Amino acid sequence: MSSQGQERSRRGARTHRASAGGRWRSWGRHHRAMSLDSAQRLLRYPLSSLLTMLAIAIALVLPAGLWLALDGARLLDAELDESATLTAYLADRVDDGEAGRIEEALSAHEGVAETRLITAAEGMAEFQQSLGLEDALARLPGNPLPASVVVTPADTSPESVRRLAGELEAVSGVEEVRLDFAWLERLRHLAELGQRVTLALAVLFGMGVLLVVGNTIRLAVENRRQEIEVVTLIGATHPFVRRPFLYSGAWYGLGGGILACGLLTLGGDWLSGPVSALAASYGASFALPALGFGGSAILLACSTLLGWLGAWIAVSRHLAQIRPR
Amino acid sequence: MIAFEHVGKRYGGRFDALAHLNFRVERGEMVFLTGHSGAGKSSLLRLIIRLERPSRGRILVAGHDIDRLHHTQVPFYRRQIGVVFQDHQLLFDRSIYHNVALPLEIQGMEPREASRRVRAALDKVGLLHRERALPIELSGGEQQRVGIARAVVNKPALLLADEPTGNLDPQLSADIMSLFEDFNRIGTTVMVASHDLALIARLRHRTLRLHEGRLVADEEAV
Structure with a gap:
């Protein structure tokens, strides 16, 4: 209303015109x-x-x-991704020194994020602890457990884990690669x-x-x-x-x-x-x-x-x- | 200030509430709008505050075609017009002071300045001593004066009133009308719709007479 502007000046401030800051203040006030x-x-x-x-x-x-x-x-x-690991069981004849070398070979694989070696003795200890069967196991003549390497894959999608399992199984000294896919997928x-x-x-x-x-x-x-x-x-x-x-x-x-x-x-x-x-x-x-x-x-x-x-x-x-x- | 150019308003495609309206109201004028109830007085005022839009023609207020206002601009347009309603439209859950302050609150005026204006408006209508009262505690005439204070607190260029003396006795009606004359004297354009012909005749202002939606007489003040 421009013509009203003249009117306004004639009669003084007719309507309240707030500055930008004043408008913000009144907005905040409301x-x-x-x-x-x-x-x-x-x-x-x-x-x-x-x-x-x-x-x-x-x-x-x-x-x-x-x-x-x-x-x-x-x-x-x-939590699920974390539990998607593979276990590579090494052949019975592999001793601890060779197991270390195999672990290094596995960890060098490009699809592997992390490895952890469990020697036959460690495996036995873990087994005893988790089952509480110290007495029964102690009566066994030798350690029946092979050494194993727990492998955390870089890519945890089911297909790539399955492919990785096949590739790791081909590494010499590895007897078998287990992946508990059934329960994992369930x-x-x-x-x-x-x-x-x-x-x-x-x-x-x-x-x-x-x-x-x-x-x-x-x-x-x-x-x-x-x-x-x-x-x-x-x-x-x-x-x-x-x-x-x-x-x-x-x-x-x-x-x-x-x-x-x-x-x-x-x-x-x-x-x-x-x-x-x-x-x-x-x-x-x-x-x-x-x-x-x-x-x-x-x-x-x-x-x-x-x-x-x-x-x-x-x-x-x-x-x-x-x-x- | 106001120009109606060939304005018509039709409801429901058949009934012409207003037809062929042509008139101008100059800045600073005081005009009565009269006619029987149902003649179209309220419809005309509703067109000016853009509660309704004309079916035909143009309405210019302060030189602007108000039909072209975007709906977001309408509130800002209405802030420049003071309206007094027959039933005063006061809010009964708040005090006289807060009723009068409402237009300033809507504008976001700073409270100290607003309070000064509200008191000035209440003083003008002679109700400053009742600012803390609730509308229900006031008489009909006093309620109407609160309505007027609310309409003018904003210092509008245009003041519209729809049957402001509808339910009041002659003495109170005359008081209310003289209030409007006071505002007109300081430059406000005033348009009052009323069917109180005796009172209008005494006051000697220009009178627009409506009959069945048509302007049948435009009598200058004598």
Whole structure:
């Protein structure tokens, strides 16, 4: 409105024109005011706010708990790669000195990342220790175990490991190369299944969170319809109108995330007794992993983001209806 | 300030709420818009604040075709117009002060400056002593004056009022109208839609008369 500019100068500052810095300050001021205001609105109805947050928390606990269980069972990728090793059993006649040379030859192979020699004596000691059969083995006339080299392949994909096994078997002095592929692949498939189920659940329950927040915010928008109409009439922009609702959504998400962290911790404590007893009966030590600081931060960030997104969808849909055409 | 050029507004493809409107309102003028209820007064005001868009013709406000405004520009356009509604459209969950401060809050005005303006506007309508009250504690006439304070707090170049005295007794109505005259005296263009013909006749301003969506009379002040 350029002609209005003359008017403005005639009558002095008519409208408030903020500098760029002033605009940022007022933007920040509105964000602060709205984040506080929306938090106060949530606290004004503590029970219904808590119920909404609890619904969000329950939707988050299942996928997060499953992820933790997978993590605990070492079914996540990094752990699997580590266990993809080959064992090259050397011929019976090979003595320790020659075994060292063979190990060097194996480690020089380009597909090999790492080797570890287990001499016949070491193998025997390990065997005795793991089985607790010291007495029975001690009665054997000699050491029946061959020396072996544990090989960590550089590339852990099944095909290349299989190819590497063939190549290593051709090295003289190597009797046999074993790779426990059957269980490894079974484990891999199980892990993939677990991960996919977790992902699917996370997506489904994430949508659940969107719906819970969206519905709550829809009601809030409906309750403040008159206010929205008035501020729209006197020149409020859409971001201005949306802002308090987005903050409400984010608060709901954050609250739900905090409750979910609490539930996961409680659930972990509750299950840890039977889990470690069960593990002990197998002679293993296994503890349910805790969410930890990083995990909690990720969970809270996700839940806050989901709350914000749910609010955004709900508000945008309803603003379009309220907007006077 | 305002120019209607062959403006028509048709609802539902059949009903012409407004047709063949041609008139200009100069800067600094005070104009009454009158006619029976349903004559199209509110529709005309809704066109000016771009709550509706004309089906035909052009509306120029301060030289700009407001139909060409992008929807993201509309809020900034509306900030330059003060609007007084018949039902005052106050927010009942906040104090008089915060109702009047709303347009400044929307603009992001610095709180100290905003507070100065709000108090000046409330003082102008004689309600400074009620700034902490809630709208529900005020009489109808006082609520309408709060609505006026909110419309002018921004110092708009154009002030529109839709039946501002609709539910008020004659004395209060006259008070409200003299407030509008005060704002007009300091340069604000004022357009008041009203069917209170007796009051309008006494006030001697230009009057646009609508009948069934058409402009049937444009009477200069006598």
